[in-house]
Amino acid sequence: MTTLDFTPAPGAAPAASRVVRHGLMEARLLVRNGEQLLLALIIPLGILVVGRFAGGRLGAFGELAPSVLALAVWSSGFTSVAISTGFERRYGVLERLAATPLGRSGLLAGKSVALVVIIIDQLAILGLVAAALGWRPAYTLFSALVAIALVILATATFASLALLLAGRLRAEATLGLANLIYVVLLAGGALVIPLARYPAAVRPVVELLPTAALGEGLRAAAAGQVLGWPLLVLTAWLLVAALGAWKGFRWTS
Amino acid sequence: MPASDAYALVVDHLTARYGSRTVLDGLSLRAERALLTAVLGPNGAGKTTLVRCCTGLLKPAAGTVSVLGEGPGSKHLASRVGLMPQSTGAWSGVRARELLRYLAGLYAHPIDVDALISRFGIAAYAKTAYRRLSGGQQQAVNLAAALVGRPELVFLDEPTAGLDPRARRSTWDLLRELRTAGVSVVLTTHAMDEAAELADQVYIVDRGVVTAAGTVPELTSDGRDLESVYLANTYPPGGRGGVVPPGASTAPGGRGGVVPPGASTASAGP
Numbered sequence: 001m002t003t004l005d006f007t008p009a010p011g012a013a014p015a016a017s018r019v020v021r022h023g024l025m026e027a028r029l030l031v032r033n034g035e036q037l038l039l040a041l042i043i044p045l046g047i048l049v050v051g052r053f054a055g056g057r058l059g060a061f062g063e064l065a066p067s068v069l070a071l072a073v074w075s076s077g078f079t080s081v082a083i084s085t086g087f088e089r090r091y092g093v094l095e096r097l098a099a100t101p102l103g104r105s106g107l108l109a110g111k112s113v114a115l116v117v118i119i120i121d122q123l124a125i126l127g128l129v130a131a132a133l134g135w136r137p138a139y140t141l142f143s144a145l146v147a148i149a150l151v152i153l154a155t156a157t158f159a160s161l162a163l164l165l166a167g168r169l170r171a172e173a174t175l176g177l178a179n180l181i182y183v184v185l186l187a188g189g190a191l192v193i194p195l196a197r198y199p200a201a202v203r204p205v206v207e208l209l210p211t212a213a214l215g216e217g218l219r220a221a222a223a224g225q226v227l228g229w230p231l232l233v234l235t236a237w238l239l240v241a242a243l244g245a246w247k248g249f250r251w252t253s
Numbered sequence: 254m255p256a257s258d259a260y261a262l263v264v265d266h267l268t269a270r271y272g273s274r275t276v277l278d279g280l281s282l283r284a285e286r287a288l289l290t291a292v293l294g295p296n297g298a299g300k301t302t303l304v305r306c307c308t309g310l311l312k313p314a315a316g317t318v319s320v321l322g323e324g325p326g327s328k329h330l331a332s333r334v335g336l337m338p339q340s341t342g343a344w345s346g347v348r349a350r351e352l353l354r355y356l357a358g359l360y361a362h363p364i365d366v367d368a369l370i371s372r373f374g375i376a377a378y379a380k381t382a383y384r385r386l387s388g389g390q391q392q393a394v395n396l397a398a399a400l401v402g403r404p405e406l407v408f409l410d411e412p413t414a415g416l417d418p419r420a421r422r423s424t425w426d427l428l429r430e431l432r433t434a435g436v437s438v439v440l441t442t443h444a445m446d447e448a449a450e451l452a453d454q455v456y457i458v459d460r461g462v463v464t465a466a467g468t469v470p471e472l473t474s475d476g477r478d479l480e481s482v483y484l485a486n487t488y489p490p491g492g493r494g495g496v497v498p499p500g501a502s503t504a505p506g507g508r509g510g511v512v513p514p515g516a517s518t519a520s521a522g523p
Binding site for chain 1: 305308309310311328329331332333334336338339340341342343344345346347351355356358359360361362364368369372398400402403404405430431434435436
């Protein structure tokens with residue numbers, strides 16, 4: 001048996017190194033997880049390809065491509081974060097890591113790093129595939145900047161909602177509910193299907209959803225237009241969701 | 254050395270609640286530096302809650318906790334303390350070596366991961382996903398993970414639960430090594446033989462309070478074995494409503510060897 005020197009020599013690695021290390025760890029685990037990969041890439045790619053060759057049944061390809069980018073943000077920002085965090089809480093990962101020099105704030109910062117890495121990769125892959133399939137967006141500098149702002153706001157909003165869900169419910173309940181909400185808002189949240197195609201009676205309600213704000217905002221930006229209301233809707237959701245997550249999150253199960 | 258510096262952990266009249274349920278009700282104990290302190294108690298006694306208060310994960314409703322002379326939860330303190338939680342404490346898809354390398358990277362002077370893997374016999378399954386490991390293998394990885402940062406104090410929450418006899422003995426040897434190296438160990442368990450074999454100081458906890466404390470020789474000085482003392486100082490599940498009031502001098506068994514909570518724990522050390 002190997003003998004080891006256990007003499008105490010405590011000390012923390014530099015803060016930035018801890019956060020980056022955690023972010024890369026989470027990103028690696030997510031890429032290795034088949035179900036998460038299905039949500040993050042396979043389903044959006046499938047919709048993109050089917051939409052391209054389905055003769056416009058899913059809408060014009062120029063509208064569908066930014067819709068699929070919005071879907072990617074939705075799946076990674078909300079569903080993946082909710083499910084992974086729910087099981088981290090259940091398995092005691094959060095409890096262990098909160099007691100390391102990473103700490104709770106480092107853990108959240110590391111999760112953000114992982115999310116940014118994943119979403120940038122997703123958007124790059126999906127954007128390139130869409131371009132290869134014939135997507136020719138008409139971004140202006142301003143509309144592109146607004147699109148980036150929308151993605152950042154939406155990611156933060158979805159992740160806050162995910163943490164609220166994962167921090168309150170059991171892991172299995174989080175898994176079921178996160179998938180259900182994912183499908184319901186994918187189909188009925190003006191994320192992929194433009195708001196104009198919804199019945200007039202439900203539009204005032206649907207356009208208050210964060211998914212509608214992201215979808216409509218990204219579609220408009222890709223057409224070179226800028227909408228103000230999606231920024232407002234997402235900002236309001238972010239404030240409420242972040243406050244809820246801050247107050248309601250529980251680190252242990 | 255000032256008296257306060259002699260202790261790695263000082264818990265004073267600690268009360269903790271989950272909602273309206275009181276889990277710790279004025280619990281007091283002390284763990285001396287470089288010694289092994291065992292916290293014995295049945296399921297639901299409050300052992301894990303105590304550890305959570307000590308690591309800053311749970312904010313007490315009342316009372317104080319001093320860990321290595323600091324309040325729980327600070328970044329500086331986190332680098333000085335190791336934790337092996339009772340639950341698995343690892344991602345289901347992470348590989349053993351990957352987890353240990355990741356955790357080592359959070360510390361300034363970690364133990365060499367390959368040496369740690371060799372010491373704990375992890376090499377054979379170092380590349381296996383955590384969810385595919387046996388219970389004993391998971392425990393070995395969790396224990397290694399608690400020690401990788403070279404802590405001064407380590408909290409081990411039932412580290413031998415579910416282990417086979419050989420693995421338990423191996424873990425006991427390791428705990429002795431830690432103590433020899435100067436690491437303070439706080440061990441929660443409901444294994445009497447483990448406490449009898451290893452502990453420098455024992456606290457028996459039931460329903461959120463310390464019902465007996467002392468060294469094993471002190472607790473068994475009337476000829477009873479530790480298990481008898483434990484049974485005399487804990488209630489059977491559902492056998493009694495409410496918690497033992499802080500400061501109560503009558504334990505369930507009502508026999509000698511009982512130290513009132515917070516009274517003589519400091520003087521009962523070895």
